[in-house]
Amino acid sequence: MPPPASFGSVAAPRSYDLLERDWIPVREGEKRKKVGLRRLFECAHLLSDIEAAPPPGAAALWRVLTVIAARVTRLDDMAAGSDAWNDRQGDVLAEGRFDPDAIMEYFDRHRDGFDLFDQDRPWLQDPRLWQQCKTSSGVNKLVMFRPAGNNQVWFNHATEASPPPLRTDEAVFHLLIQLYYGPSGQCTPRTAGTASGVNSKAGPLRRTISFHPVGTTVFESLVAGIPQAHHYNHGGPDQAPWETDDLPDPTKPPPRPSGVGGVLTGRFQHALLLQPSPDGEYVTDAWITWAWRDQEFPAEDPYLIYQKNVKEDTYYARYADASRALWRDFDALLMEDTGDSKARRPAVLKSVEDLRGFLLPVLRARAYGFDQDGQTRDKEWTTGITPATLALAAEDGVPYSVSQMRKSAEMMGRRLEDALRGAWSAINDPSNGERKVQRTDIPPGPWPADAAFRYWPQAERLFWERVRTRHFDGVVVAFRQLALGVYDEVTASAAMPRVKRAIELNRVRIYGRKPQQGGQGQGGNTA
Template sequence: MGVDIPDDLVRRRSLGLRELLEHAHMIESIDASPAPTLSALYRILYALAARVSALPGSSALDDNGPDEDWIERRDAVLEYGRLDPQAIDDYFNGIPAGRFDLFDAARPFLQDSRLAAQCPKTAGINKLIPGRPAGNNHAWFGGPHSDTAPVPAAPAEAFFGLITTLYYGASGRCSTREVAGVAAANTKAGPLRTSLSYHPLGSSLFQTLIAGLPEPALMSGPGSSGDRCPWEYEDYPDPLGTAPQATGIGSLLTGRAQHAVLLMPNSERDAVVDAYLTWAWRTPSDRSQDPYVIWQTSKEGNQYARRADSGRALWRDVDTLIGNRPSSSDTVLKPVAFQELPDIPDLRVLALGFDQDGQAKDTQFVDAVTPPIINTLKADNAQMAANVGNLCQAGEIAGRRLEYAAKKAWALYTDGKVQECAWSQVVAAEYWPQAERLFWSRLFSADPQARHGLGKAFRSLAEQAFDHATENAVHSMDDAEAVETARLELYGPRVKAGLARKPQAPKPTADGKVKVMNYPELQADRRFVKKVIEHCKDTPGARAALRSIIGFSSRQMAAAADEIVVSALAPIDPSVLAPEKQRAYYTMAAMLAAVPTKTVLELGGPDVTQPYYGRNLGRCLAAAVGEKRLAEASARRRLELLTKQDLDGLHLHLPGAITQIPEAVDWVTLLRDLRDWSARGDDIARRWRQGFFHSLLSAQRDAAEEAADTEDNGGAGGDTETSAA
């Protein structure tokens, strides 16, 4: 039995457990995969390292002796720089021969040789190897595997499958095992199933193992009296008895398996061809003391390990791992192994787990590592450490709200329930990687301002993710209302219902002016609108001539009003424009001419287009509703009609809609949209629909956003109140 490690020449050698311990100070890392296999192997190595960690004149680290300081002993081992060879020899020489042999006839390592007589049938080697299909399960990674023609497994692969099963095995149906007249064919789940483990990661395997040893005094129950690893028992325990309780680090980390396994090698003992897999105990073991998981408490007061989630990034747990959450909470507890970490330079955290359910469904392996920040955050930079909690909190709040907003939008869109859906998956895939980049950039930024505005920064990412998920779904006014109503969930606590549908005016800048964009095409459009208005005001009969072309074809428009439009477009030559763009200018001139004389005079000032630039037609109609010039139902029907039109229909129906709200219209933006309708009509219609409801709900959104920003500026990463989710 052995595992592969890279040597100085970046080649791999296979070492047994004893050799791993002897050379741990020379080994950078272990090449054991998949992720849950490495997590299981670490626990075995932790237990062995604790057993052989004694220095001359001192006790091992699995002993929490009353007269000794455990942390001082651990630090002395680290300073020694390696595990003492004599302690390793003393331990392994004291274990009966064959106990660490994968194929020993009497007591094979971590197996039960009694199964050959107690189980009438084997389970097959595929049942033991992660990724292989077994029974009706699908193959994860393909390959020539089937139950009818199983491919033998190399000893290392079989060993990895063995320990993965013992720690992460499924509950439910298994091979029948009969003991003393009691026959059963079901088992409990492995002690680590569904959970995510966190391991301190040093620059060598030696540092990793010693840094990861938990202090026995910090765990409820474990001491050293009667503590046994499975290979240390003189005889097999009675499977009908009570599952062994954790009385020390050995039994805690290696003695809680719920499955019993026996590998069946071929005659040459160089491959495993079959295996027995069944229950180990009829009573469950205690899972509540594992020192490498984050413990959470449910609303009912039940404690459970944080689940492995392939969609959850490791940075989201950094605040818990360093014990620096922004507010104290006994509902989330960091792993015991992280309570008293040694001051090892460049100490990282390795997260390992298996995204799976409690029974038989396996989804994905989970494997992630942090930068070397743990001791830096803990000791060297108190301000940076404090910032971790605020960053994690702000990111989590924005992420939870985004998830609920996406679910609510889908529910309103489909007239269904608020639940996991396509949009919630899309926003998660979009938001969390961006949030991770923001987390690390803000955490290590030298700019003091990086510690402020965290809630707003993460909320901006959430808005982008929400837009990305919903942008192609707004095909009607009902769709737009669903999306924009759900968008409110991004901004936190609800405000008074009376503010729900009152659009707000554009926000001015510090000098009292509304900020507008300024680029050459915009300047040309603004000049055109102003020249048409001035021409209508100064030239007798101009307004009547332009009004008369409403509803005409492009050719008829040009014949009736070509002189006016050419003059207003100068220096642009209308003849070089595409017909649909020419028509946009003629229709715009006709609509401006249709505005009442008094309104035209008021619009004719020097800043005619500036106050409203950027408000599309949907926002303009919402503004008219807010100013009580138009009923909401009427505005909604009119906008619904316009957004369903082709180019001819839009030119026909748009003037009638505009004449009712001339004071609210952003003429420059409308000209741009009308000119681009042939090429981007669907996108423009979507923006009109969303803009309408976005403006109607602006007061409620702005109030919630202001409340969140106020709390953010008060020092927290974001508000602590969650949404309706």
């Protein structure tokens, strides 16, 4: 137990009870408020949604809440087969709310595990870090969008020399983000017994995009989002960190993640410790370091799309891409194999098809993405939600038609970019079409970016309109007309005859053809 002086200026221990303190932003009808964990589960059937931010923190929170929901509903039984599990899920939904007695029993049993600043077992933290690390990491390191170390100040003026404290209700989400999306590479050095190191592995969700079913209430969303536990019976303990009696031993291999608790909250690769202010209302410092030295056991997250690596015959989680709109992943939420990416849909969305008599007609899918590289660079986080169309997965032929429509939209988007690049290259070819300069040596110019800004939002509206009306005929022609219209808009300012000629000659690229002789400048060949 750390001496009180290291955690503030007063000797009395601080406490931040996540069960009772109001820290989770929720919506009840038109009202916004914050609730604690106990109140959230007691009133989940009355709450419309959880409005946590930033999006990576929300994705992490839903996983934590799903483990608790699985416990209080007994949908964490790894011995139950699909039929028995589906029957139990249907019974829970028919009850319309979480059982108050089950909520009380679970939280009372694990009450000590939900204190964020407990001296012996702080929630999702390791209290030994103040001894095992020579220095702290700093509160700026905890918040991913703050500059830390020698990084320059751009969008946030929280410098390393004067790091402002972080409100505790906000710090909880940044703790979750670090555990799920934390970087690999160099970290605060840690020595734990015979194990020591200065680097860590990436968090289990780093650079991924996850998809969660959304019902009309938080209760429905949580129950629909519980994965079938028997798929995760890997022989290890089904325990969340707040349910264990002992702290993890970093000198040993990490436990094999099993069950809902092990898969969703047992794969962290970072160890953290938060230092509170004297009154416990703020976090003033943090330790962030490695959790394990041995390689972790693999496990698939039930909320991720997995794509096949054809060369190695393995699957990897689809990466988040801030430039890619949610609707372009929609077909991968409805079907197992979209053909072009060999994608495997999120396991939890596959299992919701059995809710046809309960929730399937109203279920939506919300996406949380964090565009990062594999190590330390964090680019952008995104979120989005689909209409209530997950029931399309059960309609014969519809998922395939949706997938073909998405492919048509992307094909026309590529052709539009190619046509504009070809026209710009022809206009700016210093060899005047004599092919002395390769097209790839000429910068693409401003037209492709302008076209993307115009094309993709219109393509999305067209996509959802066709999905809503189940009108899948003539989609290639529809997206081609859209691309041609954008092509004309982007190039409308052209006035010189030579420029207009290059534009008209390259228009055929949108039809999948190459320009005729003279398509590049005065007499070149764009082939």
